[in-house]
Amino acid sequence: MAQLWTRRQVLAQMGMAAAAVHTLDPHELCCTVAAHAQTASKDLFELKKVADGVYGAIAATRYKVNCNAAVIMTDDGVIVVDSHSKPSASRAMYQQIQGIAKKPVIKVINTHFHWDHWQGNESYAASNPKLEIIASERTKENLTKPDAGVGGVPYIEKQIAALPGEMDKLKADIQKETDTTKKGNLESNLQQAESFLQELKSMKPTLPTRTVGTTLTLKEGGREIQLHVLGRGHTNGDLYTFLPKEKVIATGDALIDWMPFFNDGYPEDWVTTLGAVEKLEFTHIIPGHGEVVPKSHAAFFRGYIGDLIAAVKKASADGAALAEMQAKIGDQLAPKYEAAMSKYPLGRYRDRIGQNVEMVYKKVIQKA
Ligand SMILES: [Zn+2]
Ligand SMILES: [Zn+2]
Numbered sequence: 001m002a003q004l005w006t007r008r009q010v011l012a013q014m015g016m017a018a019a020a021v022h023t024l025d026p027h028e029l030c031c032t033v034a035a036h037a038q039t040a041s042k043d044l045f046e047l048k049k050v051a052d053g054v055y056g057a058i059a060a061t062r063y064k065v066n067c068n069a070a071v072i073m074t075d076d077g078v079i080v081v082d083s084h085s086k087p088s089a090s091r092a093m094y095q096q097i098q099g100i101a102k103k104p105v106i107k108v109i110n111t112h113f114h115w116d117h118w119q120g121n122e123s124y125a126a127s128n129p130k131l132e133i134i135a136s137e138r139t140k141e142n143l144t145k146p147d148a149g150v151g152g153v154p155y156i157e158k159q160i161a162a163l164p165g166e167m168d169k170l171k172a173d174i175q176k177e178t179d180t181t182k183k184g185n186l187e188s189n190l191q192q193a194e195s196f197l198q199e200l201k202s203m204k205p206t207l208p209t210r211t212v213g214t215t216l217t218l219k220e221g222g223r224e225i226q227l228h229v230l231g232r233g234h235t236n237g238d239l240y241t242f243l244p245k246e247k248v249i250a251t252g253d254a255l256i257d258w259m260p261f262f263n264d265g266y267p268e269d270w271v272t273t274l275g276a277v278e279k280l281e282f283t284h285i286i287p288g289h290g291e292v293v294p295k296s297h298a299a300f301f302r303g304y305i306g307d308l309i310a311a312v313k314k315a316s317a318d319g320a321a322l323a324e325m326q327a328k329i330g331d332q333l334a335p336k337y338e339a340a341m342s343k344y345p346l347g348r349y350r351d352r353i354g355q356n357v358e359m360v361y362k363k364v365i366q367k368a
Pocket of ligand 2 (some may be wrong): 027112114234261
């Protein structure tokens, strides 16, 4: 009965705007994307079957981004990898899950500490008091560190502090805009920013209850789920969820179908770690952002990071200044990577290459 009550409560809460909202990462801001503050849950995520009882919940493009989730059905309940940027998004996800199986969510796995991957934890905890939230040891630490990067409990306050400025800019842009469609999109973005701010203010940060040092194997209602920490990459605590029988892996942002985000990352380690990931026997990747991709994408993505590091090292040895490097390397790597890294309105090659070069320069050459 408790489950029914919770579900009713969840549905009542769905009356709120279910807009998928996100980011203070300026490189992910995208004001040209058509976005709607009032969005049905099916427009937030599309559940795509990857194996029997295993789904990639692919997040729709919004002004404020949500991460993908992996949804794993077991006889005992549902396991969800990553919980998006806010409780209304994870409530929308929960509603969709209940549409395919009326079972409780028993475990949430957080792939890393970034805000768009864990800020929705609280709604799963509200739906099941026995919920377990699993993350790597490093991720659990990062979630309470004051300066871990773009995520964690202290980062909620930073988002609350930054949003009014972002909203002022949107208001100014709305005033200036003469094109009706673009104006409408900006107004919608402003609504999303406002509702996101309200959610942040009432957020109940819900932290991992169980941690993984290197490996943890869960035997869940007939399904084997391996959790692996394989080295530093996108962050120092990336956790991979691997289903050996179904040959599926959920990677968080350590492997995405966008350009990588390096700010809290370790470029050289990332290449090595992805090499270790590829040793696992999987055929499908549920990435942190973008569509479900085949295993071959791992080598492509690793190849990009490796080529980027090599290009930055070469340009630096040749005495190039950063601005020069950014322009030159952007063009140099474009034939191999631009088209495949620009499939979505967010995280595209030209949006991020300059930032990628700068981060690799700082982290690999300057060791900052
Ligand atoms: Zn992300
Ligand atoms: Zn991330």
